[in-house]
Amino acid sequence: MSPILQQLALGRSAVERAAELRQDAQWWARVxxxxxxxxxxxxxxxxxxxxxxxxxxxxEGLPEAEFGFLxxxxGVNFLVWLTDIAEDDARFDSLDWxxxxxxxxxxxARDAGLATTAVALTNWHRAHTxxxxxxSETFITQAGWVRQCPADGSEHYPRTDPAVIVAITDADDRLLLARQKVWQPGHFSIVAGFVEPGETFEAAVVREAHEEVGLNVSDVTYLGSQPWPFPASLMIGCSARSMTSQITVDxxxxxxxxxxxxxxxxxxxxxGAVRLPSKVSIARRLIENWYGGELPHEWSRP
Ligand SMILES: [Zn+2]
Known part of the structure; x- marks a missing residue:
């Protein structure tokens, strides 16, 4: 893997998840x-x-039933308080959010992994009550990694939505940059989209390239992935080659x-005509990987 695609900002981690402990109720009550x-x-x-x-x-002082184990x-145990704090909750106003x-x-790396997992898990709990x-309203169990239904006993696990993001190049090794309608003028990135049910990520790349910019791509190659909990994505970074250069935006x-x-x-x-995605994104790293080196922070969108 290219060095530029190693150590993606939100893909780093240093803690042991120790998932085997999550079902140990006595241990969890202590922690x-x-x-x-x-x-x-x-x-x-x-x-x-x-x-x-x-x-x-x-x-201390927080409801015991609402923790998750990160x-x-x-020897230090890291937890997340799974209740997303309301913006007007004055108890937490003094913190630098x-x-x-x-x-x-x-x-x-430790803090990036903890924060990414905490945000992802909190997002899931908030949307799956x-x-x-x-x-029926479900309750939190297995150290925050399962919600269970008291009526039928069914267990529900945190979900992650896979999305592909692809650096498409043409026969001259030029890179395709695109601007979404909802973005400001000058803000460009590469093509991305969610993987649909029943689809491989290679097929999702081919479909998204065709749908969004009218290109027929091949040679889809996996390059790396990064969790992107906004609210629940896992970005699967790829490259692909377009045999034609004619672009037709959707x-x-x-x-x-x-x-x-x-x-x-x-x-x-x-x-200043083009602004690139921020350094934290895999989009930026895929662009830099194609370019062959890091690009200035000043070229990022604000
Ligand atoms: Zn139920």
Whole structure:
């Protein structure tokens, strides 16, 4: 794997998840009431920071039933408080809340992994409070990794939605950059989309390229992946080759798209005509991987 695609900001981790402990109710009762356990809180997808590090709290004073186990590192147990904190909850106003998108690249590997998992797990719990079979309110079990229905006993597990993101090049090794309709003028990235049921990620790449920019691509190659919990994606980074250069944007999702040589892209970024995705995204890393090196932070969209 290319060095640029190793150590993706939100793909890093240093804690042992110790998933085998999650069903041990006695162990969990001890950990979630242990004042030495470190609890990460999440508010609207943001995490609290102290400098460049996560700011943890103690489990004391928080409802025991609402914790999840993130993992263990050097004998310290890390938990997440699974209740997404309301924006107007004044108890947490003094903390320095930063979105994972903004702070993810600056965090240590340990903190990036903890924050990414905490945000993903909290997002899932917030959106899945009731049983999909019978509609009863479910309860949290197995150290935050399962919700169970009290009426029919069914168990429900956190989901991740796979999405492909692809660096498409043409016969001259130019890169396709596209702008979604909902983005500001000048904000460009590469083609992406969710994997549909019954589809491989290679097939999803071929379909998305055809739907969004009218290209028939082949040689789909997996390059790396990164969790992207906004709210629940796993981005599967690929490259693909287009045999033709004629672009036809769908006009629905994609507003404009064009081929860029390396020199074209540098000129467009230097002039301010093009802004690239942020450093925390796999999109940026796939663009840099094609380019052959890191690109200036100043060329990122704000
Ligand atoms: Zn049920």
């Amino acid at each position: 979630r009431s242990d004042p030495a356990s470190r609890v990460l809180c999440v508010r609207l997808g943001a995490v609290p920071l102290a400098g460049d590090e996560l700011a943890f709290t103690s489990p 993992g263990t590192d050097n 930063q979105s994972l998108r903004n702070c993810g690249a600056a965090l240590s 009731h049983c999909p079979r019978c509609g 006009g629905e999702e994609i507003e404009e798209a064009a081929w860029f040589s390396r020199a074209d892209m540098v000129a467009a970024c230097e002039s």
